[in-house]
Amino acid sequence: MTTETHLDDLAIKTEALSRIYKIRGAKKGEMRERVALEDINLSIPRGELFGLLGPNGAGKTTLIKILTTLLSPTRGRAWVAGFDVVRESDKVRPRINMVSGGETSGYGLLTVRENLWMFAQFYGIPSRQAHQRIQTLLEMIGLADRANTKSSDLSTGLRQKMNIVRGFMTDPEVLFLDEPTLGLDVQAAREVRAFIRRWMDENPSRTILLTTHYMQEAEELCDRVAIIHEGRILACDTPDHLKQEVQHEAIFQLLVETEQPLNSLALENLPGVLRLHHQWMNGGLQLEISLAEEGVLPLVIGELERQQAHLRSLQKRQPSLEDVFVQLVGLRMEEVERERGNGYHPNTQE
Amino acid sequence: MLRSPAFRSFRMAAWLGWQIESNWTDPFLFAIYSIIKPLAAAGILVVMYRVVTQQAFDTPMFAYLYLGNAFYQYVSAVTTGVSWAVIDDREHYRTLKYIYVAPLNIPLYLFGRGVARFLTTSFAVLIIILFGVGFLKMPLALSTIQWPLLIVSLVLGTLMLGLVGLILAGITLLTARHSYYIGDAVAGALFLFTGAIFPLEVLPAYLRPIGYALPITYWLELMRRALVGRVAQAFPTFSALSDGQLLALLALMTLALGIISLVVFRWCERLARERGLIDYTSNY
Amino acid sequence: MSVVTATTPIRKNSGWRLFLQTVIGRAYPRVIGQQREKSWMFFEVLLPLINVAAYVYVYRAIGAPEDYVGFVVIGGAMIAFWMNVLWSMSSQLYWEKEQGNLALYIISPAPLMAILLGMAVGGMIATLLRAGAIIALGTWLFNVQYVVMNPWQLLAVFVLTMVALYGLGMMTASVFLLFSREAWHYVNLAMEPVYLLSGFYFPLKNLGFWVALGASIIPLSLGLDAMRQLAFRSGPSLGFLSVPLEIGILSVLSVVFLVAARWLLKTLERLAREEARLTENRR
Numbered sequence: 001m002t003t004e005t006h007l008d009d010l011a012i013k014t015e016a017l018s019r020i021y022k023i024r025g026a027k028k029g030e031m032r033e034r035v036a037l038e039d040i041n042l043s044i045p046r047g048e049l050f051g052l053l054g055p056n057g058a059g060k061t062t063l064i065k066i067l068t069t070l071l072s073p074t075r076g077r078a079w080v081a082g083f084d085v086v087r088e089s090d091k092v093r094p095r096i097n098m099v100s101g102g103e104t105s106g107y108g109l110l111t112v113r114e115n116l117w118m119f120a121q122f123y124g125i126p127s128r129q130a131h132q133r134i135q136t137l138l139e140m141i142g143l144a145d146r147a148n149t150k151s152s153d154l155s156t157g158l159r160q161k162m163n164i165v166r167g168f169m170t171d172p173e174v175l176f177l178d179e180p181t182l183g184l185d186v187q188a189a190r191e192v193r194a195f196i197r198r199w200m201d202e203n204p205s206r207t208i209l210l211t212t213h214y215m216q217e218a219e220e221l222c223d224r225v226a227i228i229h230e231g232r233i234l235a236c237d238t239p240d241h242l243k244q245e246v247q248h249e250a251i252f253q254l255l256v257e258t259e260q261p262l263n264s265l266a267l268e269n270l271p272g273v274l275r276l277h278h279q280w281m282n283g284g285l286q287l288e289i290s291l292a293e294e295g296v297l298p299l300v301i302g303e304l305e306r307q308q309a310h311l312r313s314l315q316k317r318q319p320s321l322e323d324v325f326v327q328l329v330g331l332r333m334e335e336v337e338r339e340r341g342n343g344y345h346p347n348t349q350e
Numbered sequence: 351m352l353r354s355p356a357f358r359s360f361r362m363a364a365w366l367g368w369q370i371e372s373n374w375t376d377p378f379l380f381a382i383y384s385i386i387k388p389l390a391a392a393g394i395l396v397v398m399y400r401v402v403t404q405q406a407f408d409t410p411m412f413a414y415l416y417l418g419n420a421f422y423q424y425v426s427a428v429t430t431g432v433s434w435a436v437i438d439d440r441e442h443y444r445t446l447k448y449i450y451v452a453p454l455n456i457p458l459y460l461f462g463r464g465v466a467r468f469l470t471t472s473f474a475v476l477i478i479i480l481f482g483v484g485f486l487k488m489p490l491a492l493s494t495i496q497w498p499l500l501i502v503s504l505v506l507g508t509l510m511l512g513l514v515g516l517i518l519a520g521i522t523l524l525t526a527r528h529s530y531y532i533g534d535a536v537a538g539a540l541f542l543f544t545g546a547i548f549p550l551e552v553l554p555a556y557l558r559p560i561g562y563a564l565p566i567t568y569w570l571e572l573m574r575r576a577l578v579g580r581v582a583q584a585f586p587t588f589s590a591l592s593d594g595q596l597l598a599l600l601a602l603m604t605l606a607l608g609i610i611s612l613v614v615f616r617w618c619e620r621l622a623r624e625r626g627l628i629d630y631t632s633n634y
Numbered sequence: 635m636s637v638v639t640a641t642t643p644i645r646k647n648s649g650w651r652l653f654l655q656t657v658i659g660r661a662y663p664r665v666i667g668q669q670r671e672k673s674w675m676f677f678e679v680l681l682p683l684i685n686v687a688a689y690v691y692v693y694r695a696i697g698a699p700e701d702y703v704g705f706v707v708i709g710g711a712m713i714a715f716w717m718n719v720l721w722s723m724s725s726q727l728y729w730e731k732e733q734g735n736l737a738l739y740i741i742s743p744a745p746l747m748a749i750l751l752g753m754a755v756g757g758m759i760a761t762l763l764r765a766g767a768i769i770a771l772g773t774w775l776f777n778v779q780y781v782v783m784n785p786w787q788l789l790a791v792f793v794l795t796m797v798a799l800y801g802l803g804m805m806t807a808s809v810f811l812l813f814s815r816e817a818w819h820y821v822n823l824a825m826e827p828v829y830l831l832s833g834f835y836f837p838l839k840n841l842g843f844w845v846a847l848g849a850s851i852i853p854l855s856l857g858l859d860a861m862r863q864l865a866f867r868s869g870p871s872l873g874f875l876s877v878p879l880e881i882g883i884l885s886v887l888s889v890v891f892l893v894a895a896r897w898l899l900k901t902l903e904r905l906a907r908e909e910a911r912l913t914e915n916r917r
Contacts, residue, residue: 021910065913068741072907094646094743103734109526109634109667121659122744124647133644152631166738171644374815383819390826394835395692401840402698411696442732526671527729528678529721529757535677538685547688548695633733634667 008082011174011207012044012067017076019062019231036062038231039076044224046173047204049196051222052211053321055336059231060211061100064176067209068098081173094123096174099167101182104159108152112143112162115151116169123170130169137165141195157188164192168199177210181217193221213333215321227325229336234328239321246319246327249274250294253317254287258309267303272296275326284312290323359454363462367431370438371466381473388423388474389481395419395547396486407486410584414574416488417581418546420478421573425511425540425566427471430533431464432515436522438463440630447629457615460519461512468508479577490578499593500576503600507569510604513611514566520611520618524625526632546570549585565603572596648743656748657755664722664756679764686710686768689835690776701868702836704780707772708865709834712858714764715796716828719803722757723750725821727810736811737913746899750804781867787877788864794884795857801891802853808898811906814914828852837862837872846874853887856880 017040025032037059044050052060065071067080069089078085081095106115113134120130138144143161146154151162160183167175177196181189200206212218218225219239226236235242256262262285268276274290289300294316304311325333372380395415399407406412440446449459482488518532525532541547543557544566550558561567568588575582575593583589588596622628647655668674689706727750730736739749772778782788806824809817831841831849838846838859849855860880863869875883906912 065910068737070737070740070907070912071910072904090743093741094648096741098738098741100734104631105734105738107634107663107667107735108631109670110663114662114666118659118662119738119742121655121662122739122742122749124652124655124743125644126647129644153626170646374819383823386823387826390830393830394826397830397840398689398692398698398836399696401836402693402696402702415692415695442729521673525673526667528671528674529726530674530678530717532677535681538688539681542684542688542691547692552691552695631733632667632671633729634663634671 009045010043010079010082011046011048012042012050012078012080012209014040014042014063014067014078015076016041017063017066017073017078019059019066019071020074035231037066037073040231040233042226042233042236044207044209046207048223049200049208049210049221051218051225052209052228053213053215053218053225053325054211054228055213055333055340057337057340058228060213060228061178062231063228064098064178064209064211068096068176069093095172096176097167097170097172098176098178099164099180101160101177101179101184103163104151105163105166106151109150111148111150112138112154113147115162116166119166120169125170133169133171134165137169140198141165142191157184160184161188161192164195168195173205174207174209177208179211179213181212181214189217193217197221213337215325215333219321225321227321227328229325229329235324242321242324243319246290246323248292249319249323250291250297251317251319251323252287252289252291252297252300253313253315254289254300254304254311255282255284255313256287256304256309256311257284258307260308262309263307266307267300270296270299270303273300277326277332285309288317290326355453356455356458359456359459360462362454363435363459364465365462367435367463367466368469371470384470385474385477388420388471388478391423392416392419392478392481408489410581412486413482413488413490413578413581414549414585415547416482416486417479417574417577418570420475420482421507421570422537422541422544422546423471423475423478424468424508425514425544426531426534426537427467428464428508428511428533429515429518429537430531431467432460432512433518433522433533434531435460435463436519437527440628441527441633444629444631450628456619457516457612460516464512464515488578489581494579496576496579496593499572499597502597503569503572503576506597506600506604507566507573510565510569510600510607513604513607516611517614520615523618523622523627526630526634540564540566543567544570545587550587551585565600565607568596568600568603572600646743652743653745653748656744657752659744660749660752661756662752664753665759668760674760675763678760679767682710682714682764683768683771686772687775690772699868700779701866701872703776704773704778704866705837705862706835707768707776707778708861709858710772711765711768712854712861713829713834714761714768715799716832716854717764718754718757718761719799720806720821720824722761723754723800723803724806724810725818726753727807728814728818731810731814731912740903740912746903747804747896750807751800754800754803779867780865781869782865784864787881788861791857791860791864791877791881791884794881794888795853795861798853798884798887798891799857801888801895804895805891805898808895808902811899811902812909812911828854831855833858838874839872850874850883851887853884853891856884856887860884 017037018035019037021034021036022031023034024030040063052063054060062071066073066078067085069085069092072086080092083091085092106118110118116134117127117130120134125133135144138147141161141164143158143165146158151159154162164180167177180196181192184192196208200208210221222239224236224238225242227234262278264276264278267273272292273296274292277288279286291297301311322332329336375383399412399415436446439449449456479490483490515533518536522532543561544564545561550561550567553561571582571588572593686706689710690703693702693706727736730739739746806821829835832852832855833841838849838855841849846855856875859874860877863873863877
C-alpha cells in the first residue's frame with residue numbers, strides 16, 4: 001500500500017505496534033524482558049484531540065517516544081502526519097513537537113525568551129517571526145511578564161508553561177503532550193488546559209495526542225480517549241460513549257460512621273452489588289458502590305445498619321471515566337499505581 | 351565518634367564517591383583507566399627529557415621532575431575530587447539540596463567525595479614510580495626510604511590538598527558549570543610555582559615567592575626527601591631546612607590553610623544561599 | 635484577545651538555512667552563558683597559560699634549544715582547540731542527554747551535526763581567547779622567534795587541522811548517543827594520552843616512526859608538526875613527514891572524519907532508538 005494515499009487524513013496511525021524492553025535482572029548478567037506496548041492499533045484523524053488515559057507505567061510514554069521518533073518499535077509500524085516514524089523520521093520531525101510534564105528544557109542561564117528563540121531556530125523559523133510568535137504565545141499563557149527572567153529562576157509551574165510554549169511555538173501538525181499538567185497546581189493546570197483547548201479551536205487541522213493519568217483532564221479536553229493498561233488498549237471512544245458503557249449502573253457515594261471494622265465482603269456479596277470501594281475520610285468511612293439498579297440500595301443500607309454503621313450522607317454520582325477504568329481493569333487507577341509500587345526502572349519507565 | 355554526624359558524613363560520602371567513580375565499568379577496565387592518564391602525563395615529561403638530554407635518566411634532575419610530577423597527580427585528583435562533587439551533586443544528580451537539608455557536615459561530606467580519586471591516584475602514583483624504577487633506572491631503593499616521614503607527609507599533604515579543594519568547592523558553589531574541572535585548572539597553573547618539575551631557582555626571581563608561599567612546594571620536597579634523600583640534596587631550594595623544620599612548616603601552613611578554607615567556604619556558602627544557588631542548574 | 639498571530643502560518647526553513655540557523659541557535663547559549671558568568675576567563679584563559687609556562691621552564695631547566703620553547707607555546711595554544719572539541723562539543727552531548735535536551739534536539743528537524751558545530755562555535759570565543767593569549771603572551775614573555783616563509787601554507791594547515799579535528803570530535807560525540815557515563819570517562823582519557831601522542835610539547839618525530847605514524851590519526855599530531863615546520867627555523871629538521879605530505883594526509887583525514895561522523899551519528903542514533911538509549915537517564 002502507498003502510505004501517503006491511505007494516511008492522508010490520519011494524523012497518527014499504528015498497526016500492531018509493540019515494544020519490549022530488555023532489563024537487567026536481579027542476578028549479574030541476567031536479562032529479562034518487559035512488554036511495554038502490545039499490539040497497539042490506533043487511527044487518529046487530523047483535527048482530533050486524542051487522549052491516552054492510563055496509570056503510570058501503562059505504556060503511554062513509550063508510545064509517545066515511538067511516535068516522536070525517539071524509540072523504535074520492536075514490532076509493528078506507526079505513521080505520523082502520513083510518514084513512517086522509523087523509515088521517514090526526517091519527514092516526521094519537521095511536522096511534530098512534544099512537551100513532557102515535569103521535565104526541564106533549555107538552559108538555565110538563558111531567559112525564557114532566549115530559550116524559546118533558540119528552539120525556534122532548530123525548526124528553521126526566521127528570527128523575526130519567531131519573536132512575534134513567542135510574544136503572542138507568552139501572552140496567551142500568561143508568561144509575558146517573565147519573558148526576560150532566566151529560566152533557572154522560574155518556579156516549576158512557570159518553567160512548565162515555558163515548556164508548553166516551546167512545543168506550541170513551531171505550530172506542529174501533530175503535537176504530543178505527555179502529562180502536560182504533571183506537578184502543576186490547580187490554577188496553573190486549569191490555565192494550561194484552557195490554553196490547549198483554545199489552540200485546538202483556532203485551527204481545525206491541528207492534532208494533539210495527550211497522555212494523562214488525570215481522569216478529569218481527559219474528560220474535559222479530549223474528543224476521544226483510549227484507556228491503556230499494561231501496554232494494551234482496553235477501550236477507545238469518545239468520553240460520553242465510554243461512560244455510556246457504565247451508564248446503566250447506579251453509583252452511590254456513602255459516608256458512614258462505624259466503631260468496628262466493616263465487613264465489606266458481606267456488602268459485596270449482596271445481590272445487585274457490582275463493585276465496592278471504601279476508604280477512611282474526614283473521620284468516617286467513605287464507600288463508593290456500583291449497583292446493577294437503584295432498587296438494590298435499601299439492601300445495602302440494611303446491611304450497614306446490621307453492621308452498626310450509621311449513614312451520615314448519601315449521594316448519587318454520575319459515572320466518570322474512572323468508573324470505566326474500574327469496570328475494564330477491576331481496580332481504580334490509584335490502586336494499580338500502588339500495586340506497581342517499587343517496580344520502577346529508569347530504563348523501562350512506562 | 352564513629353556515630354558522630356561528622357564521621358557519618360565522611361564515610362557515607364566516601365562510599366558514594368567510590369560508587370560514582372568506579373561502577374561504570376568492570377574493575378579491570380577501571381584499573382587500566384585509572385593509570386593511563388597519569389602514566390601519559392609522566393610520559394610527556396619523559397619524552398621531553400629524553401629529547402634534550404639523550405636518555406640521561408640516572409641524573410638527580412630526572413628523578414626530581416619524575417617524582418615531583420608523580421606526586422603532583424594528587425594535587426589535581428584531590429582538589430577536583432572535593433570540588434567537582436558540588437557540580438556533580440548540584441547539576442547532575444540534583445541532590446545537593448538534599449545533602450544540605452540532611453544533618454550532614456558539608457565540608458566532611460565533600461572530603462569524603464574526594465576519597466575515591468585519592469585511592470585511584472595512589473594506585474597510579476605507585477605504578478608510575480615502579481615504572482620509573484623498573485624501566486628508567488630511577489635511583490630509588492627500598493632500604494633508603496624514610497617510611498615515617500613518607501607516611502606523615504602523605505597524610506598531612508592529603509589533608510592540605512583537601513583543604514585547597516574545599517576553597518575551590520566554595521568558589522564552585524558560586525559559579526556556573528563550565529566545561530572544565532576547576533581543580534584541574536588550578537592544579538595546572540600551580541604546576542609552575544610549586545617546584546614540581548624543576549627547582550624554584552629556574553623561575554624568575556619575582557615569581558619564586560609564590561612558590562615559597564604555597565604549602566604544595568614544601569609537601570613535594572618532603573615526599574622527595576622521604577623517597578630519595580640524595581636527589582633532594584642536589585638542589586639548593588630548601589637545603590637550609592631540616593626534614594623536621596620542613597614538616598613543621600607544612601603543618602603550620604596546613605593549619606593556616608584549614609582556617610582560611612573554612613572561612614572562605616562558609617562565606618561562599620552564605621552567598622550561595624543568599625543568591626539561591628544551592629539548587630542552581632546552569633547548563634549553557 | 636486577538637490570537638491571529640498564533641494561527642498565521644509560519645515559515646520554516648530547511649536545508650542549509652536550517653543548518654546555519656541551528657548552528658547559531660546552539661552557539662547562542664554558549665556565548666550568552668559566557669557573557670553572564672565570567673569566572674571562566676580566569677580558569678580557562680589565565681590558568682592554562684600559566685600551565686604552559688611550566689613546560690617552558692622544564693626545557694629551560696634541562697637546557698633545551700630555544701626553539702623548543704616555541705614548540706611548547708604553539709602546542710599549548712593548540713590544546714585549547716582539543717579541549718573545545720572534547721568538553722564543549724563531544725561530551726556536552728552527555729549533559730544534554732542527562733538534562734533532557736537531547737530528546738528535544740532529536741525530535742526537531744535540526745541536523746545533529748549542526749547542533750554539535752553550534753556548541754563548538756559557541757565555545758570558540760573562550761578557545762580563541764585562550765589560544766591567542768597563550769601565543770601572544772608566550773611569545774612575548776619567552777621571546778619566541780618565528781621564521782615563517784610560507785604564511786598561506788601555514789594557514790591552510792591550520793584550517794585543515796581544524797576541519798579534521800572537529801570532524802573527529804563529531805565522531806566521538808556520536809558515541810554519547812548510545813552511552814552515557816562510560817563515554818564521558820573515555821573522553822576524559824583523551825586528554826593526557828593525546829597530549830603525549832600528538833606531541834603537544836615536543837616534536838612528533840621523537841615518538842619513533844611507527845608510534846608517530848599511529849598518532850597521525852589524531853589530526854593535531856600532523857597539524858602541529860606541519861605548523862612547527864612552517865613557523866620555526868629548526869622546524870623542518872625536526873619534522874616527522876614533509877609538509878606537503880602532511881597536508882595531503884590531513885585533507886584525507888578531514889574528508890574521512892566528516893563523512894564518518896555523519897554516518898556514525900545516523901547509525902548510532904538508530905541503534906540508540908532501538909535500545910532505548912536516547913532518553914534514558916542513568917545518572
